[in-house]
Amino acid sequence: MDRPLPARGRWAGWSRRWLGLLLASLLLLGGAWALRQAWPALPVVQQPQLATVRQGEFRDELVLRARAEPLRLVQIDAQEAGRVEAVLVQDGALVQAGQPLYRLHSREQETLLMQRAAEVAQQQANAALQRSAWASSQAQNRRELAQLRAQAEEANAQWRRQRELAAAGFVSAAGLEQAERQATLAAQLLAQAREDQQLEQRTRSQSLAEMDRAVAGLQQGLRLLQASRDQWTARAPMAGRLSGFALQPGQSLRPGEHVARIHDPAAGLQLAAEVDEFYLPRLTGQLPAFSEAGRWTLTQTLPQVQGGKARAIFQAEGTAPVLRPGQTVELRLQLGEARPALLLPEGPGVQDPVYVLQGQELQRRPVQLGRRAAGLVEVVAGLQAGDQVLISATPHTEAKLRLP
Template sequence: MQDTSAPKPVPERPSGAAMDRVVAAPRWPRRLLLGGGLLGLALLAWAASQLPRGLAVDAASLSIASVGPGEFRDEITLRAQTVPAQQVLLDATESGRVDAVLVRDGQMLQRGALLYRLSNPQREQEVLQRGAEVAQQLSNLSLQRTALANARAQQRRDLSQLEIEAERAQTDLQRQQQLAAQGFVSPAVLDEARRRQQLQQRLLAQAREDSQAEMRIREQAIAELERAVKGLNDGLGVVRAAAGNLAARAPVDGQLSGFSLQVGSSVRVGDRLGRIDDISNFKFSAQLDEFYLPRLTVGLPATLELAGKTWPLQVSQKLPQVKDGRFGLELSFAGAQPPGLQAGQSLDLRLRLGQPSRALLLADGPFYADSGGAFVYVLDADGHHAQRRAVRLGRRAAGQIEVLEGLTAGERVIVSRLRDYGDAPLLRIRS
């Protein structure tokens, strides 16, 4: 029996393998892709080279200086103001109403010249009251001295009377002793005479002691009263002097400045009314950067060029208080002073801090205040970029800065302000 469940064989289809042939793939698309990629990279590199680098700044806003060798003159030029060597301030020592003004601002004065007069009824009343007190105490002192003289006179009379009584008792005792020796008087009578004589001696001695004690007390009272009168007189003198200050006078010779007192105005004690300037001698007042504070000492030499002559000066005072980055100093003439100086006149002085020396120099500028001398921006060869660089700078004087490290001769440096650049390491300079 035939098995019908087995699958029938499937006839094999023709593959056409005999008719196929190998065709080579073209190579130019791959090369094209490679070349395009290289071209793209080149374009990217060129575009990157054209992108701006660094913080952009305008060339017109920059000040540029070159580094170079030279002679460092350790001196500075400073603008100083001419001021009188001596100024006496006029402050009111008394209060009151202005009755008269006898001078004007800018007037030349001599010592003792009357400036103004005040009126103060309270001060006048005080003078009268103190005068009355002094008069009363003087009257009391006169009475005490009169009483002392009367007491002394009375004591002299009393002592004279007691001395007479003592002499009389002594004489009577001697007489009784003689009579008793002859047997004419009894011992009782003699004893009585002796007791009287002793009593009169004691009364005389006691009177003398009492008289001395009374005189000491009276003299002490008078001395205390005299001291009280002297104190009152001194107080009266002070009050009178204060009343005299109601008419103010010039304390020194000089020119009156800043005086604007008006008749009818009120003045209080301590009010600044003006000053008197001694215009025969002048000095200079100046402000200097705090950078020079450690190097500045009293006695440093300076010079003034005026009218074709050089006038020597020296630092006479240094004011160490620093305000807004500056401190004050005063300079006085070391000898004669030029004629024709005027108070308030501004002149240029040269202050010498040390001896000249050879050094690598850079022009001074605002950059120093912004960087503290710790860094600068150095331009490259083409002048289109400036690189930040750490440096070490030394002394500053006469518009020059001594370069110690970080720069070489010929390099160009930005010396204008740097505060707007922050910490930018590179600047791109736009023309």
């Protein structure tokens, strides 16, 4: 016999509905997981920096940091080694040409000067003694020569008398021969004495000449030492303003050590800036440059390159601006004429190709970029105004990237 079933409660219906929803959710999650395995996730760009391409005016200029330098400047270096005895002027003072700046003292130089003076005096005394001895020797030689001359004349006269007496028969031939030998001997002694005295005179004369040359050399060295002593008092090489002068009494200096500099305020100033060697081929002619202090002109580019930088010199046009030596200014060097162009801020990611924002993805796109100046890059082709471009660097090279 049939029995009636109990009536179903409302909670049973809700249970079936929740079970259906749970099954549907599991199916959706499984499908999403399957799609994720079929289509890998795009790489994510960490901390992206985006910039917008805009239409504007490209100014072909280079921003530099320039330093004001005097047009006429003289560097002062120490000429002698020594200890600073006195500082005669102060840093920043206006000095005249030849004005004493500082005075040195060198015990070694003083000792050397005294030794050289003593050597000169000693050599002069030796030369004086040699001259005195020569004069005495010449007097003695003159007396001996006079005596020998008198003896020779007496012997010659005796020989002539003996010859006359021998002719008359009063003197024998032996006596005449003896008188002749005496006359000949006296003449030979006189000639030998004259020859010896001439040789002695030449020898003493050469010796005294050598001593005189030695004394002259010592005197020249003494004068040089005295002149160097005068250089112990350093003087200004020109009139101008002294700067960088920081000597203190008692300080030791070496030859060639930098001491100070003097510049002529009336000569004006110039600007010096370091330019990357990449721009060297374009630094031709007198290019204009601008700063808040006025207008300048590129006048010289030094050929030496150090650390990838070259040195450029600028001079003011018209009235020189009021600047102080060593002051730095921002200088905008104009390399070419301004022209309309698509502009993009410069960044490490602005290289061909670039990543352009499309929805939530970044797509890689080839572009053609032009010149770079003042933090901007000229876009020649591949982009249009309003495009969002990734300008920060990224380690990825895939065709598409995803934003975080």
